[in-house]
Amino acid sequence: MDWVERAARLRQWTRSGLRAPHKPLLLLYALSRFQQDSDGALRYSLVEKDLGRLLAEYGPGNRTTPAYPFHHLVSDGVWEVRTERGPGSPGTGVGELRATGATGRLAPELRAALRREPSLLGRMARVLLDLHFPPSLHGELCEAVGLALEEDGTGPVSAARRQRDRRMRELVLTAYEYQCAFCGYDGRIGAVPVGLEAAHVRWWAFDGPDDVENGLCLCSLHHKLFDKGVLGLGEGHRILVSQSFVGRSAAAREHVVALAGRPVIGPQPGVRPVAADHRSWHTGQVFQGSPRPA
Template sequence: MAENVEQATAERNELLARIAALRLHQRDGRRSPHKPLLILLALGRLAATGSSAMTWHEAQLQLGSLIAEFGPASRTSRVQGAAYPFTRLRSDGFWVLDRDVPMDKVGPLAVEPVTGRFDAAVEHALSDDPELANSAARALVEGHFPDTIAPDVLRAVGLDPATVLHAAEPISELAGATERRRDPNWRKLIIQAWDRQCAFCGFDGQLYGATVGIDAAHVRWFALDGPDEPDNGLALCALHHKLFDRGVLGVDLDLRIHVSTTYTARTDAGRAIYDLHGRSLKARPGTAMPADEHLEWHRRWVFKALPLAA
């Protein structure tokens, strides 16, 4: 009995380690969420239907949309973007296709129906242990996205954020990585440095004298090795923090706010975002401005497409 428990634990840890190791593909600050998004989509299908299987037709539609929405801006088509993880995840040892096709090629995928799914042993383990599936989803979403976006990603793939984000915390050391700890004082220092108001719109709400609705936002995401340093932070209201992390808003090297051409709105409230375009960041004297290297990272890996015309 004890031997079976030890074996099950070892298998569970080994699977989580392989999933956590996907972060190793993110070198030099490069975002590579394609495979994690495919795994999350498959986990959502497994939870909803009891099977992770999806056809290439389903993957190119659903996965392509996820990559466009939550991945970095790309010049490749949604179909090509989906073909990369759908074919290449096989090399990570827990994804199989029912027909052998070349890596990255869209043409062969369209010739005959192709279905991808978790390896049988992996699917069996995830089906038998929902907590393992939730821990795997948590490891993926927290390792590749900031807190503002993680719930959106989980909802988009059909998983419940409240369940996943409260699952047992994956052990980062399983992947051979040193766990990074957030600086508990960083949030307070950033908000104070920006006079407890949004660096974009100036919102400075308080409730009984306490700041409310203002976040400390990383320019380069903490999940992607962004440091808890003064020059990697902005105080932003909750709305503009979300839009900054989703790539709707950005900041150029002259510290001017940019609005992405991909953003559209019809109501006065939504169109008010356009008014931010071209504004300069204003802070009290002595406040550390975001470093060029972090602004360049955000522009390359988060900001969507091009900024609005001046």
């Protein structure tokens, strides 16, 4: 059984690019807990808060209770649920999961495979990260679930991955003349730009193409905030700032809040700006809450 392929093919509610990372987040969390205690089970009432926090921070704006993936991940063959009544999930109701003492853990066959082949855990985690989240979030998401991954030994899984276009970064940075489209930062060390990145507007994991019409040149700070939904792109290519963002310092006001309503810097003449469908996807699937008034 190819467990990496199974992780890559989790059954999810899908429709025209909408994000549904609920099962991947639970599976990443479960892999982390297996790494810490290979025999332990996760009691729903004790992990509900952790799972809810992950869904709130790394899921789309439309909230879903953690009971949903806790129940439905069973159908993918990687997870099992037991209650005080015996094996099987009582359903997606939070009250039922709590009242019956429901616990979940990785399926017995998967636990055995992970013990036989320790590197399998890293390969499964990498494919979940690659398929559902942008690279800028991988490190902090591993920290959030408590997952320790090696830097090597987790090669690509060809059936689950598209090949990235390595020219993407250079094309986007050139189009925006090596400056952050939000703040104008253009730092270099000698002739080499530093702290500038090519951000996918529609995430590559959700069929976002490696082309300039799906890219923004952003500094490291604004790239992270863009991928976390603090910042977005509105009509007329003006910057959106989420009302959910709170920052009382002068730096937070200057570098984030003050961006609300500002026009994007670039791209240079002759280059098409971010395509409307990619911008709409980001607004609907990543941007958090409502935008602040300009």
